[in-house]
Amino acid sequence: MAPRSALLMAGFLLAALNLRPAIAGLSPLLDEVMKDVGLTPAAGGAITTVMIVCLGVFGPLAPLLARRIGLDRTLLLGLVVLATGIALRSLDGPLMLYTGAAVAATAIAVMNVIMPGVVKQHFPARVNLMTGVYVSAIVSGAAIASGALIPLERLTGLDWRGVSALLAVPALAAALLWLPQALRRHTRPPRDGPSAFGLLLRSRVTWYVTAFMGLQSFTFYVMLAWLPTIFLEAGIPADQAGYLLSATTVVQVGATLVVPILAGRRHSQVWYVYVSSALTAAGYLGVLLAPATLPWLWMIVLGVGQGASFALALLIIALRPANPVLVTALSAMAQSVGYLLAALGPVLFGLLREVSGGWWAPLAFGIAVVGAQTVAGWFAGRPATLG
Known part of the structure; x- marks a missing residue:
């Protein structure tokens, strides 16, 4: 591999690794954050909610920036702003905590949106491979951050501010x-952003892809937020509930x-949508019927289904449009709606739990959402070209 290609690949992968640690890394530290800053549980949970809402609200900034300064410079700007937001979040006081969280999430929103366009621009002959690689890097970054910060805190002797500020280092x-x-x-870059959005808005394919992205995000964040609680109420110890997640x-x-x-080798991704959605539904059903019987099996099935669904959503976003400009525009629409839906998911799930007094109603509702996800994926996964 030529030095320039190796540098491109290394920068791309490290950028992808930075797309989740600022969000996932806060959860293990949340109890310490609330005690130090003096937050109620609702106010502590609102930090993550603010970040997820920002992922949806500020995603549309990405096509505007990409049209003005290009995809590569937009990605660089996003990484710098991400590091700045992480640093602000570590300063004293609740204002800096929430402001930094919002700044970091805005940067992540922009980078989320442009990554499929970067793939289309730099790796047009390897869209399927590079989509798999960068989505795996995203998930790996979340897993590393959620698992490493507490041990790192003990190893370095830093408090939550110091150890969370270290997340700015990989971004820089x-x-x-x-x-x-x-x-x-x-x-x-061609200045056809408005016409690109106009083209997308007139296409049914856009709405199918957006629905699939939004519904799979909804089911993912619901389980991310509530799985440990479900397992705890089923009698599984707290440490095992964390390991299961x-x-x-x-x-x-x-x-x-x-x-x-x-899936990228096929003209149609419909059968992969069927399998991934079926596995997700099976994971939900296992947690509903027998959460304490075979929890590790349900988590493996759920992980395969949700990971495959997320990867398929981003792959379809990269495959359907004919050029990077349209990819970025479609990514902005699909991910903005997706993360706004995802922000509503845990709240609706909790309300159903409160009203029904158990987990049957919310989990059955989750399975119904997976059914809608399958229908949207059937339309989105069929061969089509935008533009």
């Missing part, structure tokens, strides 16, 4: 690796790497 390292790519002279995250890494490579 990725920015340095990507800097030569961003400084290269590029052809001026980690297990489903680890399983997702393999699914996100393999599925896009296989």
Whole structure:
């Protein structure tokens, strides 16, 4: 591999690794954060909610930035702003905590959206492979951050502020690796953003892809938020409940790497949508019927299903449009709606739990959402070309 290609690949992968640690890394530290800053449980949970909402609200900034300065420079800007937000979040006071969280999430929202366009621009002949690689990097970054910060806190003697601020280091390292790519002279990006959005809005395929992205995000964040509580109420010890959640995250890494490579070789991704949705529904059903009987099996099944669904959503976003401009526009629409739906999911799930007094109603509702996800994926997965 030529040095330039190796640098491009390294910068791309490290950038992808930075797309989740700022969110996932906060959860293990949340109890310490609440005690130190003086937050109620609702206010502590709102930190993550603010970040997920920002992922949806600020995603549409990405096509505007990409049209003005190009995809590569937008990615560099996102990494720098991400490091800044992480640093702000570690400063004293609740204002800096929430402000930093919002700044970091805004950067992640922009980078989330442009990554499929970067794949289409730099790896047009290997969209399926590179989609699998970067989605696996995203999931791996979340798993590493959620599992490493507490041991790192004990090892270094830092408090939550110091150890969470360390998450800015890989973001700055990725920015340095990507800097030569961003400084290269590029052809001026075509200024067809409004017409690109107009084309997408008139296409049914856009709405199918958006629905599939949104519904699979909904089912993922619901389980991310509530699985440990479900297992605890089923009589599983707290430490094992945490391990079970980690297990489903680890399983997702393999699914996100393999599925896009296989599905990208086909003109249609419909059968992969069927299988991934069926596995997700089976995981929900297992947790509903027998949460304490075979929990490890349910987590493996759920992890494969949800990891495959996430990877398929991003692969379809990269495959359907004819050029990187349209890819970025479609990614902005699909991911903005997706993360706004995802932000509502845990709240609706909790309300159903409160009203029904048990987990049957919310989990049955989750299975119904997976059914809607399957229908949307059937339409989105069929061969089509936008533009």
